[in-house]
Amino acid sequence: MKFTLANRVQSLTPSTTLAITAKAKELKDNGVDVIGLGAGEPDFNTPVHILEAAKNSMDEGFTKYTPSGGLPALKKAIIEKTSRDQGINYAPNEVIVTNGAKHGLFTLFQVLLNEGDEVIIPTPYWVSYPEQVKLAEGTPIYLEGKEENQFKITPDQLKSVITEKTRAVIINSPSNPTGMLYTADELKAIGEICLAHNILIISDEIYEKLVYGAEKHVSIAELSKELREQTIIINGVSKSHSMTGWRIGYALGNREIIGAMTDLASHSTSNPTTTSQYASIAAYNGSQESVEEMRQSFESRLNSVIDTINSIPGFHCLKPQGAFYLFPNVAQAAKLTGYASVDDFAKALLEEANVAVIPGSGFGANDYIRLSYATSLAQFEKALDRIHKFVEEKVKVQQ
Numbered sequence: 001m002k003f004t005l006a007n008r009v010q011s012l013t014p015s016t017t018l019a020i021t022a023k024a025k026e027l028k029d030n031g032v033d034v035i036g037l038g039a040g041e042p043d044f045n046t047p048v049h050i051l052e053a054a055k056n057s058m059d060e061g062f063t064k065y066t067p068s069g070g071l072p073a074l075k076k077a078i079i080e081k082t083s084r085d086q087g088i089n090y091a092p093n094e095v096i097v098t099n100g101a102k103h104g105l106f107t108l109f110q111v112l113l114n115e116g117d118e119v120i121i122p123t124p125y126w127v128s129y130p131e132q133v134k135l136a137e138g139t140p141i142y143l144e145g146k147e148e149n150q151f152k153i154t155p156d157q158l159k160s161v162i163t164e165k166t167r168a169v170i171i172n173s174p175s176n177p178t179g180m181l182y183t184a185d186e187l188k189a190i191g192e193i194c195l196a197h198n199i200l201i202i203s204d205e206i207y208e209k210l211v212y213g214a215e216k217h218v219s220i221a222e223l224s225k226e227l228r229e230q231t232i233i234i235n236g237v238s239k240s241h242s243m244t245g246w247r248i249g250y251a252l253g254n255r256e257i258i259g260a261m262t263d264l265a266s267h268s269t270s271n272p273t274t275t276s277q278y279a280s281i282a283a284y285n286g287s288q289e290s291v292e293e294m295r296q297s298f299e300s301r302l303n304s305v306i307d308t309i310n311s312i313p314g315f316h317c318l319k320p321q322g323a324f325y326l327f328p329n330v331a332q333a334a335k336l337t338g339y340a341s342v343d344d345f346a347k348a349l350l351e352e353a354n355v356a357v358i359p360g361s362g363f364g365a366n367d368y369i370r371l372s373y374a375t376s377l378a379q380f381e382k383a384l385d386r387i388h389k390f391v392e393e394k395v396k397v398q399q
Contacts, residue, residue, distance in 0.1 A: 016362025024356035053282030068266035070097025101249030113138035123364035179320020331367035337394035
């Protein structure tokens with residue numbers, strides 16, 4: 001029997017990060033010594049006090065359905081965390097707990113967009129933004145964040161693409177894949193344009209706890225009452241507390257939008273996983289020492305490898321200000337080694353050098369690759385050594 005798939009899924013592009021990770025795992029399973037630099041998750045276990053809270057909740061019988069929008073105690077913890085960290089206050093009906101931040105974004109686009117509505121997506125972008133917009137029958141409008149501006153968009157760029165169909169703009173700070181951070185002044189200038197044109201700001205802050213040096217994370221929602229009301233914050237415990245597999249995220253903002261998201265969740269997921277919600281309460285209400293320890297570890301790794309990656313022939317990498325990715329321009333390296341594209345170069349790195357990286361084409365930036373340093377420093381340095389030798393050997397062949 002033949003089946004026809006829905007139009008909404010036939011145009012989807014599979015997740016590049018998951019595809020590369022799966023290929024690397026396949027090679028590993030076949031005995032190949034592959035070093036994977038594709039994973040977007042911390043290489044630490046979830047802190048012990050969070051694990052204990054999850055176990056205790058199960059032992060105490062808290063294993064049933066919860067409200068679709070999340071446990072009241074978790075909403076309270078999220079509200080207190082946001083007030084503590086950013087000085088922004090929210091009411092419980094302005095919060096929805098979701099099955100990961102990705103589900104929060106998906107649900108937001110579903111309740112926000114009608115066919116043909118436009119969402120401005122700065123490039124480089126996280127791979128799922130455009131696909132989720134398309135699933136909601138919206139239209140992604142790409143706006144290039146240029147390397148000379150640290151991959152960030154400018155107010156003039158934003159104004160140039162606004163139309164009567166523009167519904168929202170996505171700001172991801174710190175960014176996946178670039179690790180770059182918007183300043184308060186930059187956010188304020190972007191926010192003023194959004195206010196003038198009644199454009200919703202979707203502020204993806206999932207990497208807010210991973211900021212390095214003297215930099216400081218700023219939420220656009222904290223800059224004024226008006227911007228708070230114009231912004232939906234997306235966040236979660238995945239990156240900050242090394243809880244990627246627990247699948248708990250959340251959205252904060254306009255109660256009408258949050259209410260619609262909650263109604264949709266009631267018909268799609270029923271509720272976020274109960275045990276994970278109790279674990280997340282402990283994550284926000286308990287000690288934050290482990291969060292800082294992880295941040296310091298990532299910063300130390302970054303400082304240890306940034307010069308090394310820039311020493312590889314044909315590589316040029318800005319030093320990121322947050323997250324745990326490097327996003328070097330390797331177009332020259334691909335050319336020097338005889339490959340027609342960076343995608344081909346990345347494929348060769350996996351198959352010949354046994355290093356898995358994510359090609360930038362998946363992020364809307366064809367000249368780049370993404371490397372995650374959410375792995376041990378020894379493994380990361382070993383991977384860079386393999387890449388360096390691979391490039392040098394290929395250059396010799398080309399000569």
